[in-house]
Amino acid sequence: MRPTNFKNTNTMNYLQTYLVLGATAMFALTGHAKLNVVATLPDFGAIAQEIGGDKIKVSTIARGTEDPHFVDARPSYIRVLNQADVLIEGGAELEIGWLPPLVNGARNSKILSDAPGHVILSHGIRLLEVPTGPVDRSMGDVHPLGNPHFSLDPGNGKIIAGILAETFTRLDSANASYYASNLKKFTERLDKKLAEWAKLMEPYHGTKVVTYHKSFTYFLERFGLELVGTIEPKPGVEPSPSYINALIPRVKGAGVTLVIIEPFRPHKTPGYVAQAIGAKLLLLPDAVRGNEKVKDYFGLFDYDVAEIVAALKNSK
Amino acid sequence: MKLMKFVVWSTALCLSITLLHAQEGSETEKFNKQLKQLQESFEKQQNEMKANFERLMREQQTQIEALRKQIEGKTNGPVLAASPPLDQSPQKPMVSAIAPIRTADLSSPWRPSDPIRVGNAQNFINLSFDALVAAGTSTARDIDSLTPGGSKLELGGHDPKQRGFTIQNLETVFDGKVDPYFRGQANIVLQIDPHGDTTVEAEEAYLETMSLPWNLQVKAGQFFTEFGRLNPTHPHTWDFVDQPLANGRFLGEDGLRSAGARVSWLMPTPFYSELYMTVANSQGGTAFSFRNEHAGTPFFGRPSLQGRVKSLGDLLFAPRYVASFNLSDSQTLVAGASGAFGPNGTGGDTQIYGLDLFWKWKSPEQHAGFPFVTWQTEGMARRFHAGAFPGDATVVPNLAALPAETVTDYGAYSQLAYGFKKGWVAALRGDYVFPEKRGLYESIVGPDLERASRWRISPNLTYYPSEFSKIRLQYNFDHRNGIGDDHSVWMQFEFLLGTHAAHKF
Numbered sequence: 001m002r003p004t005n006f007k008n009t010n011t012m013n014y015l016q017t018y019l020v021l022g023a024t025a026m027f028a029l030t031g032h033a034k035l036n037v038v039a040t041l042p043d044f045g046a047i048a049q050e051i052g053g054d055k056i057k058v059s060t061i062a063r064g065t066e067d068p069h070f071v072d073a074r075p076s077y078i079r080v081l082n083q084a085d086v087l088i089e090g091g092a093e094l095e096i097g098w099l100p101p102l103v104n105g106a107r108n109s110k111i112l113s114d115a116p117g118h119v120i121l122s123h124g125i126r127l128l129e130v131p132t133g134p135v136d137r138s139m140g141d142v143h144p145l146g147n148p149h150f151s152l153d154p155g156n157g158k159i160i161a162g163i164l165a166e167t168f169t170r171l172d173s174a175n176a177s178y179y180a181s182n183l184k185k186f187t188e189r190l191d192k193k194l195a196e197w198a199k200l201m202e203p204y205h206g207t208k209v210v211t212y213h214k215s216f217t218y219f220l221e222r223f224g225l226e227l228v229g230t231i232e233p234k235p236g237v238e239p240s241p242s243y244i245n246a247l248i249p250r251v252k253g254a255g256v257t258l259v260i261i262e263p264f265r266p267h268k269t270p271g272y273v274a275q276a277i278g279a280k281l282l283l284l285p286d287a288v289r290g291n292e293k294v295k296d297y298f299g300l301f302d303y304d305v306a307e308i309v310a311a312l313k314n315s316k
Numbered sequence: 317m318k319l320m321k322f323v324v325w326s327t328a329l330c331l332s333i334t335l336l337h338a339q340e341g342s343e344t345e346k347f348n349k350q351l352k353q354l355q356e357s358f359e360k361q362q363n364e365m366k367a368n369f370e371r372l373m374r375e376q377q378t379q380i381e382a383l384r385k386q387i388e389g390k391t392n393g394p395v396l397a398a399s400p401p402l403d404q405s406p407q408k409p410m411v412s413a414i415a416p417i418r419t420a421d422l423s424s425p426w427r428p429s430d431p432i433r434v435g436n437a438q439n440f441i442n443l444s445f446d447a448l449v450a451a452g453t454s455t456a457r458d459i460d461s462l463t464p465g466g467s468k469l470e471l472g473g474h475d476p477k478q479r480g481f482t483i484q485n486l487e488t489v490f491d492g493k494v495d496p497y498f499r500g501q502a503n504i505v506l507q508i509d510p511h512g513d514t515t516v517e518a519e520e521a522y523l524e525t526m527s528l529p530w531n532l533q534v535k536a537g538q539f540f541t542e543f544g545r546l547n548p549t550h551p552h553t554w555d556f557v558d559q560p561l562a563n564g565r566f567l568g569e570d571g572l573r574s575a576g577a578r579v580s581w582l583m584p585t586p587f588y589s590e591l592y593m594t595v596a597n598s599q600g601g602t603a604f605s606f607r608n609e610h611a612g613t614p615f616f617g618r619p620s621l622q623g624r625v626k627s628l629g630d631l632l633f634a635p636r637y638v639a640s641f642n643l644s645d646s647q648t649l650v651a652g653a654s655g656a657f658g659p660n661g662t663g664g665d666t667q668i669y670g671l672d673l674f675w676k677w678k679s680p681e682q683h684a685g686f687p688f689v690t691w692q693t694e695g696m697a698r699r700f701h702a703g704a705f706p707g708d709a710t711v712v713p714n715l716a717a718l719p720a721e722t723v724t725d726y727g728a729y730s731q732l733a734y735g736f737k738k739g740w741v742a743a744l745r746g747d748y749v750f751p752e753k754r755g756l757y758e759s760i761v762g763p764d765l766e767r768a769s770r771w772r773i774s775p776n777l778t779y780y781p782s783e784f785s786k787i788r789l790q791y792n793f794d795h796r797n798g799i800g801d802d803h804s805v806w807m808q809f810e811f812l813l814g815t816h817a818a819h820k821f
Contacts, residue, residue: 063645063680065680065681066679066680066681066682067682067683067684067685069684070682070684070685072648072676072678072821073818073820073821074640074642074648074821075588075638075640075648075650075821076587076588076640076641076642076648078582078588079582079585079586079587079588082531082582096818097783097818098818099818100817100818101817101818101819101820101821104499104524104526105533105582105590105820106582107525107526107527107528107531107532107533107582109526109527112526112527114496137782137784140782141782141783236684236782237782238738238739263681264681264682264683265683266683266738
């Protein structure tokens with residue numbers, strides 16, 4: 001190696017040191033500002049708010065009332081992501097159709113895929129329905145990494161809260177104890193609620209249900225309901241009359257008593273199936289703010305559990 | 317004595333040979349011993365490892381069993397032990413296969429030391445292939461016109477070009493992160509022309525920065541110039557079978573794209589707004605209104621030469637400003653203004669101006685992205701400063717001498733699309749292109765069909781069986797001054813394989 005190279009390396013090192021120092025100084029100066037948190041889905045935003053309290057500002061991209069697979073990449077979110085300190089993403093390819101161009105346009109190194117500010121929640125969660133064999137698109141929109149609708153298990157809500165508390169602490173260590181105490185409060189409250197919901201649902205264990213898409217898998221698993229069929233023949237594929245005609249005797253024979261769909265799905269076919277098999281059709285929000293009564297993460301399960309219990313109580 | 321000597325020597329020789337042998341023997345023995353030792357230690361190690369592994373397996377097995385029992389106790393049902401019989405048809409068992417293990421203890425949050433799932437970790441390149449095929453017919457006599465400079469029904473390079481089938485676009489896209497600083501993309505397009513010959517087109521190949529300071533982003537290579545809404549996009553994303561007339565007339569059949577570099581600045585406005593500046597070569601077939609040879613045929617009555625970049629003034633400059641506003645929770649507006657300035661092949665220079673507007677309503681309760689309504693409009697104006705031409709009597713037919721003049725043309729299209737039901741989109745487009753006034757050269761060489769007024773109405777219906785395929789039926793009513801009215805019907809189908817990157821809004 002020639003001496004000039006050493007000189008260059010030294011210069012580079014100095015430059016790096018200055019950059020790091022500068023960045024640290026800037027961080028120290030802006031350290032008192034609220035953490036700017038962007039969540040892709042309302043559930044993640046709601047849990048982030050519980051943990052971050054008034055130390056963070058939360059913006060959410062998707063609405064609770066819409067299909068999370070097909071959110072528009074509105075340019076205004078480029079601006080929002082440009083200002084973000086933290087991006088919370090579900091991952092497992094749920095947001096693949098709309099998030100990448102936004103992150104690319106945002107030119108914010110804090111939320112690039114390998115930055116500490118970019119949280120991919122599915123990396124910390126055991127996903128269900130991970131395909132064990134090869135996947136191709138003739139099977140519909142199968143998520144090769146597993147079912148991404150994991151926030152509908154309140155048990156996963158606790159994992160999400162833990163990941164977020166850790167992220168906020170890493171990026172804003174001054175408020176570490178605040179985040180820790182919020183996490184504790186949230187976890188305790190969720191544990192209490194979980195026991196409450198589980199008790200309410202206990203009499204209905206083993207209830208057989210049909211859903212539109214496999215959005216409720218985690219919820220059903222948690223509360224011991226059994227998924228017997230879906231209105232879509234394959235993920236993301238609309239049903240044909242012949243499929244529905246084959247579905248009806250099958251799910252009727254299995255003793256299905258509930259047809260559960262998200263409010264944004266078409267109501268006609270699920271309503272027809274429910275009527276044909278003598279089951280009840282329930283419109284259950286799959287996300288926070290999925291209807292005006294569901295205001296936070298607890299409210300989501302309060303509402304969904306109450307609806308199921310009310311529907312099944314009368315039929316028993 | 318001699319015998320004695322012989323005996324002594326031979327004894328010595330024998331001894332030494334034996335000794336040598338013995339020595340050799342002892343070395344071989346030593347080696348063998350070492351090898352044996354090695355083998356033994358290896359076997360021992362292997363056995364140990366095997367034992368360890370088996371122990372670990374047993375431990376994990378019991379752990380899993382314990383967990384399973386615990387969870388079964390919790391859920392009080394056989395849900396986890398067996399996957400629910402979601403679909404009884406045997407052809408898709410993998411979908412309903414459920415991972416048997418659940419998060420160990422739900423009462424404790426995830427910690428970094430816990431096992432995590434990382435999927436798709438080896439994804440260095442995304443690869444996709446898209447095929448766009450049209451079939452149909454038209455009353456126009458110039459639908460398959462192959463004469464350069466002759467009139468053409470369809471102005472786009474990827475539009476249907478003949479009765480029967482047209483392979484519009486076979487596009488292979490490579491994209492991915494280059495390193496921590498750049499992402500890269502290349503679009504290689506194959507086309508089959510009316511002669512049946514396959515042509516290759518390096519449509520785009522560029523890198524783009526990911527983390528420049530000051531909200532800047534640089535793109536460099538060969539890429540579609542950021543001009544208006546449609547020009548930077550690929551045909552398979554279009555709502556219609558063919559390219560709008562204004563784009564064809566001013567930006568050319570292949571769209572305005574050239575080797576160059578682009579800087580964009582995400583502006584610190586409270587709403588989204590971005591400023592682009594593209595600098596590119598102004599010569600070649602993809603710089604249509606600039607230094608393009610037009611296959612050797614006259615352009616505005618005079619020859620057009622390609623030339624090379626000799627100074628800064630020989631480059632093409634294309635600024636663009638775009639802003640977006642959320643009119644309501646479900647309505648988005650994107651408005652932009654663009655320009656493209658550079659020298660042209662007649663010795664003068666060209667200015668193209670464009671305004672574009674895009675409005676979208678999407679139901680706040682959308683299912684699979686439906687229902688929605690979009691409205692997209694672009695208007696363009698081109699001022700072409702044509703240089704004086706002394707005439708050329710050496711070619712047949714002779715080219716007349718022409719004075720320098722400025723030729724101005726206008727064009728616009730407006731399109732409305734209504735996604736009324738999942739997978740179904742009905743759309744209507746109107747096109748209009750017209751000259752400001754007749755050019756001086758036209759009174760000398762005759763009317764120029766490339767400037768004649770023309771309008772077109774195109775209704776269509778598209779069915780998307782999934783996000784990866786589509787079938788489209790379109791009707792075009794064309795009115796061309798100097799040619800007349802024509803009717804065309806086109807079917808279009810598309811399929812997409814692989815991991816195609818998501819599109820911009």
